[in-house]
Each structure stands twice: as structure tokens, then as C-alpha cells.
Amino acid sequence: MAQVREAIAAAARAVVLPDGIGKLTCSGYVPDAVTAPHFFCGEYTVEFDKGMRRSYDDVELTCRVLVGKGDDVAAQRILDALLAGSGPSSLKAAIEAARGAPGEAALGGACDDLHIKRIQGYRWYDHAGASYVGADLVIRIIGEGDAP
Template identity: 70%
Template sequence: MLMSAVRDAIADAARTVALPEGVAKLTCYGYVPGAVTAPCFFTADYTVDFDKAMRRALDEVELTCQVLVGIADDRAAQRILDALLAGSGPASLKQAIESARGAPGEYALGGLAHDLHVMRVQGYRWYEHQGTSYLGAQLAVKIIGEGNSS
């Protein structure tokens, strides 16, 4: 798998969430940005387990994604973040990202991977990015695909 393309495709899928009226549109990046405009989603670090099948037929990636929201109003920020982290609904990042799995029998992310699954939410807390504090969390995404492609 070509991870830069996979990361961009995940950000494109996340971009489809629908936030409540009055909340700014979710800004999405397939990389760690130097500066963010909240609310913001970006792909961050990842681990790769090579050779899950013989002859480089399958690699397994765990991609950590970050979501950050502004903190002008603590309660409102938590409500926005909770909607983004929900398992379903119009603002659900899980639902938006997993919609890029493709139809049964099709490859995920437009052919970049065999499959993907948003496994968990972790690290719900305050984060600092470039000197500004945000409320945020991480999503762990499991992606499987051919190890011999680039």
C-alpha cells in the first residue's frame, strides 16, 4: 500500500461528515498539518505489520487519526466531539470513513486497500497543537492491503 495515498483517501472520506448547523465545516488533512482550523481531522502516525500472508501478499496497518475541536465553549466542544466520535449518525467519523470500504467484493479506498475498519476511539482529552489548546481524541483505523504494491 502506498500510505500517502491511503492517508489522503481516509481524509477525503472523513470530509463527508455533516456537522450540526452553526458549526464550521470539518477541515481534513491526509497528513499532520503545521496549523489547524478547528474542527479538524488529520491522519497521524501509523504502524505496519508486514507479511501477514506469504510473498508480501498482505500487510496490516493501524493508522491513528486525530480530531480536534475548538474550546470557546467547553460543553459545546464536547458535544461536537462526541458527535464526531459516535458510532453512527451524520457527524460520525466512523460511519464516514467506513463508507469508503466499497461494495461487497470491491477494494476499499477506491482500490488502495483490501479493507478497513475503524476499531476504537482513544485519548479523549485536551491537546496542544502549535501552542493552541483543543479538545480532541484519536481514532484507530485498521487497514489491510497488498504488501507488494506501491
């Protein structure tokens, strides 16, 4: 999972935010503190042995994106752009672009396939003593069960 988490964070860095917003910071793990806007990979669940002889496991990885709330409406507009299904600011588009061509492994070989299943928890979050508007992205990842 370490390689998958890092590859998803790297794919998310391809997001292009609206002018004047700066860059999206991304990390494969939950950070102690964030530099907003920030995307990070969080908790995950694994269903082992979805195919015979450990042929594949099914993972749901919950990632979170947090945006500073300097201006309530402006922050939510930035978040809306990040959560859009397409476009240059879309996390879904950026992450799913790392799936590779048909027949290729996703995330540079870190898994077989992935897709964004849903967005949930659009709300205010407290993280390391600061408040942000944010949401979770749930990513389904399929990979070989016998991979180290």
C-alpha cells in the same frame, strides 16, 4: 500509505456537522496549524508479510480530531457527535462508507479493507500553541504487501 492517508481524509470530509458549526477540515498529514474542527491522519504502524509471498500487510493508522474549546461543553458535544458510531456527524460512518461494496477494494482501490478499531485519548491537546479538545481514532487497514 500516501494514497490511503489522502483517501481517508477525503472520506472524513463527508461528515455533516450540526448547524452553525461550519465544515470539518481534513488533511492526510499532521498539519502545522489546524482550522478547528479538524481531522488529520497521524502516525502509523505496519506489520509486514501477514500472508505468504507479501500477499498482505496490516496497518494501524492513528488519526486525530481536534475541536476548538470556545465553550468547554459545546466543544465536547461536537466531539461526541464526531466520535459517534453512526449518524451524519460520525467519522466512523463516513470513513467506513469508503470501504466499497462487498468484494471491492476500499478507498477507491487504495487498500483491500479498513475499519475503525477504537477511539482513545479523549482529552485536551496542545497543537501549534493552541488548546483543543480531541481524540484519536485507530483505523486498521489491510492491503497488498507487494503494492508500491
